[in-house]
Amino acid sequence: MPPILAPLCAVFRRYLKSCSLRYTSERADVLAAVMDMDDLFDADSLLMSMRAEGKDVSKATVYRTLRLLQDAGIVTPFMLLDAKVTHYQLAYGRDPSDYMVCVQTGELIPLQCDEAVQLRERLAAQMGWTTVGHRFVIYGVSPAARSEDSRSGSSQRT
């Protein structure tokens, strides 16, 4: 049920074709770079990693392609606490999609959580939906943050 790391490239081409859009080398490069990113990334880090590989494209193209990938259901935006930029992640084909975030420190712990997948499939099926992914984020206070907290009553920010 959890979709395999499918030929994303094929998925993308099919999507583009369905919209009569073109599959260009720039778009291929962006997709390849996305697949090489581990977990979360943003437009800027993506571009930097592309440049490191000698695949330079314009910032505008990165944004434009990222949007297409999002429309194609290949990546999804991910809300990071306090982030000023949009973060993305592969929509499926790779774990995790589940996180525990400390609201005090911003600490982010990836979770491996089959139950979330099961839950999502069950709920979706129940309503006749097809799923492409999910996100399960638990907000809380980590033990570390709590003890730190009792020591000094103050807050902090990156």
Next chain:
Amino acid sequence: MPPILAPLCAVFRRYLKSCSLRYTSERADVLAAVMDMDDLFDADSLLMSMRAEGKDVSKATVYRTLRLLQDAGIVTPFMLLDAKVTHYQLAYGRDPSDYMVCVQTGELIPLQCDEAVQLRERLAAQMGWTTVGHRFVIYGVSPAARSEDSRSGSSQRT
């Protein structure tokens, strides 16, 4: 275990005091307005609803207070597909925190999902965390979007 719609105002005051910050009428107004918003909202709609109530504050204060509320764990940002602005929601004390989003149409369906709460509590306890909330978002394709899709092979936006 799921935190009650506690005296959020008291929570806020306590938080402010702990940082030696002041509890002003503007901040009180913003908090009140936040509690009156149903579900998701953004800075701008919050301000407009405040103005409708005759509680005018500057945009800067809205943003500043929203950040404090976030630091205090009272609201959390919420990532909406394709949103250009930050959306917020009460971090706890009110349902739902679970959604199903159509990646084709943007359709957003709130879910009532106890299992998600149970799952979150179980996972958190397991790691010694205290939770303040969670977010469970299922990305998928709604039946409506799918049929629309097969009719016209095109994509759409907002």
Next chain:
DNA sequence: GTCGGTGCAAATGCTTTGCATTGAT
């Protein structure tokens, strides 16, 4: 040959900040 894509640079618009004034403690 078409029509969409790309890069560049300029524009957009949410969000943040500096500063002088006002107000909570």
Next chain:
DNA sequence: ATCAATGCAAAGCATTTGCACCGAC
């Protein structure tokens, strides 16, 4: 009284867009 908050207007800055040239189909 003190020290932080507010409002205003001026940045900041990620993201989007217009346009002229290039390239996939």
